[in-house]
Amino acid sequence: MLDKLGDWRKTHYTKDLSPEMVGKEVILGGWVRNYRDLGGLKFISLQDKYGERQITLKRGVVSDELFEKAKVGYQYCLMVKGIVKAFNEAPGGIEIIPSELKVLNTTPEKLPIDMTGETVSELDLRLNHRALDLRSLKNQAIFRIRGEMLRSIRKFLFERNFTEITTPKIIGSATEGGTELFPIIYFDKEAFLTQSAQLYKEQLSGVYERVFEISDCFRAEKSRTKRHICEIFTLDIEMAFSTMEDILKILEEIVHNTIKDIRENQMSALKYLEMEDKTIVPEIPFPRYRYEEIINLLNSKFKIDIEFGEDISTDAYRKLGEELTSYYYITHWPMSIKPFYIMPSENPKYSESFDLQKGMLELTSGGTRVHNKQQLLNALENQGLSPISFKTHLKAFDYGMPPHAGLGLGIDRWLTMICGLDDIREAVMYPRTPDRLTP
RNA sequence: GCGGCUAUAGUGUAGCCCGGUCUAGCAUUCGGGACUGUCACUCCUGCGACGCGGGUUCAAAUCCCGCUAGCCGCGCCA
Numbered sequence: 001m002l003d004k005l006g007d008w009r010k011t012h013y014t015k016d017l018s019p020e021m022v023g024k025e026v027i028l029g030g031w032v033r034n035y036r037d038l039g040g041l042k043f044i045s046l047q048d049k050y051g052e053r054q055i056t057l058k059r060g061v062v063s064d065e066l067f068e069k070a071k072v073g074y075q076y077c078l079m080v081k082g083i084v085k086a087f088n089e090a091p092g093g094i095e096i097i098p099s100e101l102k103v104l105n106t107t108p109e110k111l112p113i114d115m116t117g118e119t120v121s122e123l124d125l126r127l128n129h130r131a132l133d134l135r136s137l138k139n140q141a142i143f144r145i146r147g148e149m150l151r152s153i154r155k156f157l158f159e160r161n162f163t164e165i166t167t168p169k170i171i172g173s174a175t176e177g178g179t180e181l182f183p184i185i186y187f188d189k190e191a192f193l194t195q196s197a198q199l200y201k202e203q204l205s206g207v208y209e210r211v212f213e214i215s216d217c218f219r220a221e222k223s224r225t226k227r228h229i230c231e232i233f234t235l236d237i238e239m240a241f242s243t244m245e246d247i248l249k250i251l252e253e254i255v256h257n258t259i260k261d262i263r264e265n266q267m268s269a270l271k272y273l274e275m276e277d278k279t280i281v282p283e284i285p286f287p288r289y290r291y292e293e294i295i296n297l298l299n300s301k302f303k304i305d306i307e308f309g310e311d312i313s314t315d316a317y318r319k320l321g322e323e324l325t326s327y328y329y330i331t332h333w334p335m336s337i338k339p340f341y342i343m344p345s346e347n348p349k350y351s352e353s354f355d356l357q358k359g360m361l362e363l364t365s366g367g368t369r370v371h372n373k374q375q376l377l378n379a380l381e382n383q384g385l386s387p388i389s390f391k392t393h394l395k396a397f398d399y400g401m402p403p404h405a406g407l408g409l410g411i412d413r414w415l416t417m418i419c420g421l422d423d424i425r426e427a428v429m430y431p432r433t434p435d436r437l438t439p
Numbered sequence: 440g441c442g443g444c445u446a447u448a449g450u451g452u453a454g455c456c457c458g459g460u461c462u463a464g465c466a467u468u469c470g471g472g473a474c475u476g477u478c479a480c481u482c483c484u485g486c487g488a489c490g491c492g493g494g495u496u497c498a499a500a501u502c503c504c505g506c507u508a509g510c511c512g513c514g515c516c517a
Contacts, residue, residue: 038481039474058475074468089476109469110449110487117479118467119451124509179516196517221516222440228516314513339517365517408517435509 003102008079015050017094021084028053028096029079029104031135032072034116042070045091046078047135054095055080056087062098069101074115075132077105123423130430130439141269142419142427145262149415150214152261153235156254162237163208167200169193169216173389180220182230193218196408197236202341202369203396205238205404212237214411222434226423227361229412231432237366238406244343244352244368247405248329251356251364252284255327262418275420286356288329294320309334321360330355340379343368356409358417366407373397 011027030048040059045052057070072078082098112129113121115136126133133139154164170186171194181192197213204211213236220230239246259281262270270276289297294312298304302319306312312320335344335351343352353367370376376397380387387394415427425431430439 034478036477036480037474038477041475041477043477043480045478054478056476060475087476089478091478108449111468112449114450114467116450116467121450122509125450198517217517219516223514223516224510225512225514225516234517311516341517 002106003079003104005079005102005104008081008102010079013050014046014048014053017053017084017092019086019093022086022094024084025081025099026084026096027079027081030077032074032076032078035072035074037071042067044070044072044078044080046080046096049140053092054090055082055098055101056085056090056095057098066098066101069103070098072103073107073109074111075107075135076103078103123425127425127431127436128439134429137272141266141272142415142421143429144269145266145273145419146411146415146427148262148266149258149411149418152258153214153254156257157210157212157237160210160250162210162212163204165197165201165204165208165211165213166215167194167197167204167213169218182218182220193220195219196234198341198408199390199393201236201238201406202401202404203393205240205406206396206399206401209240209402210238224434226425227413227416229424229428229431229433231428233411233428235409235411236406237409238369238404240402240404242368242405243403244331244354244366244405247366247368247407248288248331248354249285251366251407251409252282252286252327255286255356256281256284259418273419275418278420279418282327286327286329287324288331290332291330291334291350292332294330297323309336311337317357317360317362320357324357325359327356327358327363330357338367340383340385341369341376343370352405356407358414361413361417362410363414363417364407364409366405368403368405371397371401371403373401 008027010029014028014030017026028046028048030046030052032044033047033052034043034045036043042057044055044057046055057067059067079102080096080098081100082096085095085097086093087095111132113126113133115132117137134143157164170184171192172189173192179195181195184191184193194217196217197215201211201213215234217232217234218230219228219232221228237247237250239250259279262279263281267276270279292308295306295308298306298312298316298319301323302316304316304319306316331354332345332350333353333355335342335348338351338353344350345352351367354365355362356364370379373394376394377387380390412424412427416424419427421427425433
């Protein structure tokens with residue numbers, strides 16, 4: 001028989017309890033992380049979103065009725081009313097001596113995934129039971145770092161006069177070519193899920209000058225790798241009156257500042273993930289290599305032959321990651337493999353574009369954009385794209401579009417690196433892959 | 440999309456190569472019992488599994504085929 005919440009409300013989270021509160025009555029709520037029954041003495045480790053506290057039931061100290069009631073299973077949902085007691089041998093030096101206990105919900109006898117820490121269940125199985133899995137200490141650490149990351153990025157950008165924008169995720173036509181789009185039915189029309197905020201953020205840079213968006217984009221590629229998912233979470237930035245040079249500077253500051261904040265505010269999470277020595281604040285400015293320098297390096301050092309104008313293969317990136325382990329830029333990619341909105345360099349063979357790499361992984365790409373309408377029209381035609389399908393976008397370039405530049409950063413990939421995870425799906429609460437649409 | 444691999448209690452694994460010894464081992468979870476300072480409590484005890492379908496064979500967890508699910512790599516990927 002389950003207890004009702006009634007008029008009980010939490011007075012504190014587990015993290016709020018301190019030695020100064022000894023003797024006070026508190027109400028805590030959460031889930032059973034561990035349960036130990038020593039006969040006349042029982043311990044419940046109660047976990048909430050911030051941590052855990054020990055509830056101690058000693059026969060003779062608590063009522064017999066309460067003592068008998070405290071027979072709980074892993075991940076039961078409990079609320080406890082009790083007195084804070086200092087006890088050196090208790091975890092954190094504090095324990096709760098309960099006067100009342102509410103069992104608000106129970107669990108099956110056998111949980112579908114391991115929640116004891118004894119064994120590590122397979123990722124696919126954990127994802128099937130994600131709402132439960134996310135309560136694990138590892139996941140708590142990962143997503144605490146994610147929260148800090150987003151908070152830090154937003155704070156940094158707001159302090160520098162950026163405006164947070166939101167752009168449509170349902171779009172009427174293909175935006176940029178390249179990746180496959182998910183088609184959807186929009187009443188009686190065909191529509192698509194957006195692949196990026198690119199065109200909209202460019203337009204809005206002509207209004208709010210410095211804009212950013214943090215949101216989902218969709219890639220309909222059947223990529224079965226540990227680095228790809230179909231619904232990605234990206235940071236998009238666009239700055240008017242700027243070039244690639246300004247973007248390179250602000251991006252390295254963002255990376256530097258975000259990792260600094262994570263180390264300052266979420267060190268315990270980093271430690272839990274054993275990343276405190278690996279996720280360190282990188283020195284800025286980041287090394288910059290031109291695309292040609294990179295392919296020359298790959299050729300001379302690893303005998304990997306890449307023609308100018310070819311993309312860098314997974315294998316080549318892997319080798320590159322052995323050579324360059326920290327953050328670095330690859331700039332001035334061949335214009336031929338960059339999208340139409342990227343500004344060519346003075347020598348139009350090259351482009352004012354860059355990728356930010358961390359080891360083998362591409363984290364960000366960006367560059368200076370074309371703001372002159374005629375030049376944009378020419379670029380569209382050169383890439384075999386139809387100006388008609390970009391008609392509404394092109395209109396924005398009729399009314400004083402400023403020179404601008406920007407970037408797109410994959411938040412999930414970055415979190416994967418920062419947490420030292422093996423698979424990008426670990427860094428997403430509910431990942432979408434070609435084979436996974438639930439939960 | 441292509442190639443390689445895997446599938447054993449709730450979870451994680453051993454056994455498979457070399458068919459019989461498997462009445463399928465171990466850890467943990469779960470049930471019962473003992474235990475008043477644990478923190479992966481400890482100890483005793485019990486329950487629980489060969490993905491599905493077909494084939495070979497006297498005999499299949501083990502060999503073969505198909506299906507399903509998953510894993511790894513490549514390709515695709517503003």
